Amino acid sequence: MTSTAPDRWGLPLGLGAFLLWGAMPLFFPLLEPAGALEIIAHRIVWSLVFCLVLLAATRSLEAFVAVLRNPRALGLFAIASALIIVNWTTYVYAVLTGHVLDAALGYFINPLLTVLLGIVVLRERLRPAQWVALGLGAAAVVVISTGVGGLPWISLVLAGAFGLYSLVKNRVGRGVDALPGLAAETAVATPFALAFLGWLAVTGAGTFSIQGTGHALLLMACGVVTGLPLLLFSAAARRLPLSVVGMLQYLTPVLQFLLGLLVFDEHMPTTRWVGFALVWVALVVLTVDATRASRAARLAAVGRTTVDPAL
Structure with a gap:
């Protein structure tokens, strides 16, 4: 008899993934004086090394090779790679230049932008509550733009790049596991x-070989810092209901917000508080609506099963 009890490791794995992602603003300042582009280049290279080691250890290299031999999948992973590099670069730049709060706002906005992409790209029809959430999100951007003297471009680029990345991965990732997928994305960008x-080394602008062993090891650790939370998330997603995963995802921007406010002491004017509050209300509306829609779908499915004369 198969047990239907929830996997006791699901929640710890999920918490580990989202807490690690949320704590990343504490890691990247340790890599200075390396700039954002150098950090991203190391992140790509060492992520591929980390993935290849794990693929070899789990005897899954065949799955990675299969992706490389599939032109359509490889093309989509190349697009995903470009998008996630834009996301990574913007995020590291935000952390290194004192814009952790803008990064947090970007990840708060991301679920709203995902809904918008559903309209524009997938031609989905929205429920009234989803329109309300989008309206609140748009109002938040206007309020924050007014208060800080311009569009919060870091937040919008982060949310936009990750939203499009998620859309591409949704198309290609259904038949590819997380680890071979990440390996393919980084392999495309590694050259x-x-x-x-190499150019940084030749021109003397790189920091890998001139800042000491500790600095070089930290740059190499970018591979583990990138790959570990993704693997934890992948393991958690297979063990937890989607509704729980959806709620856990807010831990990352909440932790980033607290770090920006309390650790990095970033300025939080009234208009930014109002903008964040509007986004939080929008997310509550979106979450409640999604929960109700999911419950209604389950009840409808049970009803159909109950009255099906063929059963």
């Missing part, structure tokens, strides 16, 4: 990253 790091 460019290596070329950039």
